[in-house]
Amino acid sequence: MSELEPDTLLPSDRMQSQALDGEVTQIHRGQQYAETGDTFEIEGTTFEVVAVEDRTLGDMTDADAQAEGARDLEQYKQILERVHDDFEWDDDSAIVMHRFERQ
Numbered sequence: 814m815s816e817l818e819p820d821t822l823l824p825s826d827r828m829q830s831q832a833l834d835g836e837v838t839q840i841h842r843g844q845q846y847a848e849t850g851d852t853f854e855i856e857g858t859t860f861e862v863v864a865v866e867d868r869t870l871g872d873m874t875d876a877d878a879q880a881e882g883a884r885d886l887e888q889y890k891q892i893l894e895r896v897h898d899d900f901e902w903d904d905d906s907a908i909v910m911h912r913f914e915r916q
Contacts (some may be wrong), residue, residue, distance in 0.1 A: 814850040830916040837882045839912040871904030
């Protein structure tokens with residue numbers, strides 16, 4: 814188990830704020846950035862990574878999108894297209910889900 818910098822998992826201040834507010838409880842990234850049991854701290858609040866799973870974009874559901882702060886999967890796709898240059902949704906693209914909980 815390691816202590817991570819919060820921006821290792823949550824790359825924007827907005828996402829970190831949403832995690833503090835309980836609006837974001839997981840994030841999918843293009844590669845693995847943490848192990849189960851790793852912790853990170855935002856403004857004095859500790860979070861623990863409770864699950865790390867290999868998935869594909871096609872595995873994602875509305876519930877996954879909502880856990881990342883989006884209204885639904887369609888809005889999640891739009892957010893990814895806006896923040897990543899040359900992003901194209903491919904159901905077969907490998908991603909890693911990192912789920913975390915406030916301690």
